[in-house]
Amino acid sequence: xxxxxxxxxxxxxxxxxxxxxxxxxxxxxxxxxxxxxxxxxxxxxxxxxxxxxxxxxxxxxxxxxxxxxxxxxxxxxxxxxxxxxxxxxxxxxxxxxxxxxxxxxxxxxxxxxxxxxxxxxxxxxxxxxxxxxxxxxxxxxxxxxxxxxxxxxxxxxxxxxxxxxxxxxxxxxxxxxxxxxxxxxxxxxxxxxxxxxxxxxxxxxxxxxxxxxxxxxxxxxxxxxxxxxxxxxxxxxxxxxxxxxxxxxxxxxxxxxxxxxxxxxxxxxxxxxxxxxxxxxxxxxxxxxxxxxxxxxxxxxxxxxxxxxxxxxxxxxxxxxxxxxxxxxxxxxxxxxxxxxxxxxxxxxxxxxxxxxxxxxxxxxxxxxxxxxxxxxxxxxxxxxxxxxxxxxxxxxxxxxxxxxxxxxxxxxxxxxxxxxxxxxxxxxxxxxxxxxxxxxxxxxxxxxxxxxxxxxxxxxxxxxxxxxxxxxxxxxxxxxxxxxxxxxxxxxxxxxxxxxxxxxxx
Ligand SMILES: Cc1cc2nc3c(=O)[nH]c(=O)nc-3n(C[C@H](O)[C@H](O)[C@H](O)COP(=O)(O)O)c2cc1C
Numbered sequence: 001x002x003x004x005x006x007x008x009x010x011x012x013x014x015x016x017x018x019x020x021x022x023x024x025x026x027x028x029x030x031x032x033x034x035x036x037x038x039x040x041x042x043x044x045x046x047x048x049x050x051x052x053x054x055x056x057x058x059x060x061x062x063x064x065x066x067x068x069x070x071x072x073x074x075x076x077x078x079x080x081x082x083x084x085x086x087x088x089x090x091x092x093x094x095x096x097x098x099x100x101x102x103x104x105x106x107x108x109x110x111x112x113x114x115x116x117x118x119x120x121x122x123x124x125x126x127x128x129x130x131x132x133x134x135x136x137x138x139x140x141x142x143x144x145x146x147x148x149x150x151x152x153x154x155x156x157x158x159x160x161x162x163x164x165x166x167x168x169x170x171x172x173x174x175x176x177x178x179x180x181x182x183x184x185x186x187x188x189x190x191x192x193x194x195x196x197x198x199x200x201x202x203x204x205x206x207x208x209x210x211x212x213x214x215x216x217x218x219x220x221x222x223x224x225x226x227x228x229x230x231x232x233x234x235x236x237x238x239x240x241x242x243x244x245x246x247x248x249x250x251x252x253x254x255x256x257x258x259x260x261x262x263x264x265x266x267x268x269x270x271x272x273x274x275x276x277x278x279x280x281x282x283x284x285x286x287x288x289x290x291x292x293x294x295x296x297x298x299x300x301x302x303x304x305x306x307x308x309x310x311x312x313x314x315x316x317x318x319x320x321x322x323x324x325x326x327x328x329x330x331x332x333x334x335x336x337x338x339x340x341x342x343x344x345x346x347x348x349x350x351x352x353x354x355x356x357x358x359x360x361x362x363x364x365x366x367x368x369x370x371x372x373x374x375x376x377x378x379x380x381x382x383x384x385x386x387x388x389x390x391x392x393x394x395x396x397x398x399x400x401x402x403x404x405x406x407x408x409x410x411x412x413x414x415x416x417x418x419x420x421x422x423x424x425x426x427x428x429x430x431x432x433x434x435x436x437x438x439x440x441x442x443x444x445x446x447x448x449x450x451x452x453x454x455x456x457x458x459x460x461x462x463x464x465x466x467x468x469x470x471x472x473x474x475x476x477x478x479x480x481x482x483x484x485x486x487x488x489x490x491x492x493x494x495x496x497x498x499x500x501x502x503x504x505x506x507x
Contacts, residue, residue, distance in 0.1 A: 027051030029206025034084020136164030158189025160309030177203025193331020
């Protein structure tokens, strides 16, 4: 940035290309916090694909589940990522299995939270894994640094979820940054570029945001939780110890106020008797448990732990993770630039690139920065996909006679019906883009029908479906239209379901 004294401007570099970015191998210093249950492969990969850094929240998850999530992440993104675990909240045997799995899977980085356990830090360091540690006090920052962590996340009391801090991140940052030889990241209550810029001015090299990414299409939070976050203001959150089941004692959380925080008594809260209020993935959810409602949760969602940072007051709409990253980057650049050039706020964020005068910001606006594909590119993609889906539907129709068994017949019917549904959805997407559909059929139809054997033909369809999954995964992070984004995701899911069935036939 440019700081001017009496006459000569002094160039001081303050850009988003902090050493943290180089260390993590991402584009922007924006980390998606490893939110247990909420930040799974889909969200982490979407953040990484958008240039941020994805972290999967795997607190107390089984080794098998963690392995599957890492595999899913790697299928969605080739970019580096982290996995979050919380040693203090995990039984020793499970913790051991988690550590062994993360080392065996050669993850880029782990993000640890709560007590600093030096031996855990050392295990990961010894395996060449980057260790990020979230702390909430100067004393814990010192412990983590002494244990040899590579990156510190400083969490402030405004954070959502479990909160290890008692002070604001803005009061913790200066002292911790002064004493730290490793990059420091700020967390807690941050959901705007202005807040990111403020954290950077206090010495942070980046930020870790939870609530801002909870309210995205890709997060695994229940839609009720997302909606409550969108409607909330900062003062609707509460720092409380009422949600405690499954965590060490005295572990405060920041949640949205609900009937539990407002009306339950200390006796009810301390009672050893468990009261079931819902279910998640076939498991009971108890009153006062730390489980927040995820996709598929049922029961009294209002009574569950609805984690949110004071940042919720800044989050007013649901969007894709890529849109969230892009907005944060744009706003941060605007804020830093305003400081650098002493300009009045620019109303239109798009116009920032035109007024940019600071050389250290220029690179933020070049190349693929804006992220979204334009309507023409999206239309081209959808039109081609529509032709491919028509081809699949037609191949299935023509192959019915060859099916032979009822299983094969039903399988063809299922793929045919999915492909038809996909065609309808894609035609609607084209309409949304204000374009015309044609009735063209993809060249795959002729290629596939030229294959005589039933099994060989099904193998072709299987490979074709797989290719579509890859293509959709590639374009999704760049799709800005929420409805089209959702439709493409549904089509990808249908293809995944078909592949599972085809694999049963082909194995
Ligand atoms: C829904 C939710 C779940 C969280 N789960 C975890 C977790 O499992 N592990 C962890 O280290 N931090 C967790 N956190 C805390 C975040 O790491 C981070 O400190 C916090 O989200 C920052 O505040 P913000 O939500 O205002 O951005 C969670 C936060 C939220 C909102």
